[in-house]
Amino acid sequence: MIMKDTIVLGGSSGFHLAYRVSKLLGATLGDIEVKSFPDGETYIRIISDVKDKTVIYINSLQPSPNDKIIETLYTLETIRDLGASKVLAVIPYMAYARQDERFNPGEAVSISILSKLFRALDIDAIYTIDMHLHRIRDPTKLFGAKFHNLTGVRELAKYIKKNYSIENTVVIGPDEEAEQWAKIMAEELGGIEYTVLEKKRISAEEVIIETRDINVKDKNIIIVDDIISTGGTMVEAIKAIKKLGAKEIIATCIHPLLVNKAYYKLLKLEPKDLIGTDTVLSPISKVSVAPTIVEEIKKNL
Ligand code: R5P
Numbered sequence: 001m002i003m004k005d006t007i008v009l010g011g012s013s014g015f016h017l018a019y020r021v022s023k024l025l026g027a028t029l030g031d032i033e034v035k036s037f038p039d040g041e042t043y044i045r046i047i048s049d050v051k052d053k054t055v056i057y058i059n060s061l062q063p064s065p066n067d068k069i070i071e072t073l074y075t076l077e078t079i080r081d082l083g084a085s086k087v088l089a090v091i092p093y094m095a096y097a098r099q100d101e102r103f104n105p106g107e108a109v110s111i112s113i114l115s116k117l118f119r120a121l122d123i124d125a126i127y128t129i130d131m132h133l134h135r136i137r138d139p140t141k142l143f144g145a146k147f148h149n150l151t152g153v154r155e156l157a158k159y160i161k162k163n164y165s166i167e168n169t170v171v172i173g174p175d176e177e178a179e180q181w182a183k184i185m186a187e188e189l190g191g192i193e194y195t196v197l198e199k200k201r202i203s204a205e206e207v208i209i210e211t212r213d214i215n216v217k218d219k220n221i222i223i224v225d226d227i228i229s230t231g232g233t234m235v236e237a238i239k240a241i242k243k244l245g246a247k248e249i250i251a252t253c254i255h256p257l258l259v260n261k262a263y264y265k266l267l268k269l270e271p272k273d274l275i276g277t278d279t280v281l282s283p284i285s286k287v288s289v290a291p292t293i294v295e296e297i298k299k300n301l
Helices: 015-025 065-081 110-119 153-163 176-188 232-243 262-268 290-300
Strands: 003-010 027-029 032-036 042-046 054-058 086-091 125-129 147-150 169-173 194-196 198-201 207-210 220-228 249-256 273-277 285-287
Touching: 003 015, 015 027, 015 054, 015 290, 032 065, 042 065, 054 065, 065 086, 065 110, 086 290, 125 290, 147 290, 153 176, 153 220, 153 249, 153 273, 153 285, 153 290, 169 176, 176 194, 176 220, 207 232, 220 232, 232 249, 232 262
Parallel strands: 003 027, 003 054, 054 086, 086 125, 125 147, 169 194, 169 220, 220 249, 249 273, 273 285
Antiparallel strands: 032 042, 198 207
């Protein structure tokens, strides 16, 4: 199917997905120029003609989240201003979702402010993948009814099914929040067992993981989390699970931010595989969320 009047545009952290989505949809891949002025300000120019077109704009808010936010807001507003008939924003990785509360007096509740900026735009829908939802259970309360939170876990599970035997396997979430992803992964793998560990965060880079009384001796393990950022959580989870005598460990996440030395620290533990999606491009982005995005967007075309 060729979608003549639909253009897919990718921002500086979304072009790879824009390409994949345009192929799956049979839509035109458009072009945008994004650059920085010498003083650090952002310059945007929509090169493709978007007038009277349905425009799907894809950009993740990582790396350099603050720059990506400005780029994304300016681009979306410009697309509408240039006369697009429908504007669909795809933000595969939503930044600041972990700062969803005033943990200490005087702090900014960043995700609440960011959602207000998105709500101020005249766009028809926003799609994101596995936004970090801990205390906020319903993101439409922040972003409004046009907000769709999709999951990349099904694509991760498909990849695992295709490449590995899942016999004698338990799915583990490294903390209680990760139960939502462990549950989906276990279901997608045919209803296998799943459980979660307990995590205490000491600092931005340091966590303590407790395994409770789980029995994973001689089992194969798939760990699933939403984000690997500094790698602290995943590293401690792998170490704890190894101590319990597990056999092989596959570590997976949706958003492989892999900041600082996360990739190195994880490789040193020699998991059987390290798998992330392409919401953020990284050396472990082996699974594309493009099919998930396309399936949902088709309902809005
Ligand atoms: C936190 O609650 C998230 O679900 C992840 O576990 C966390 O963001 C991972 O961060 P890091 O890799 O820095 O431990």
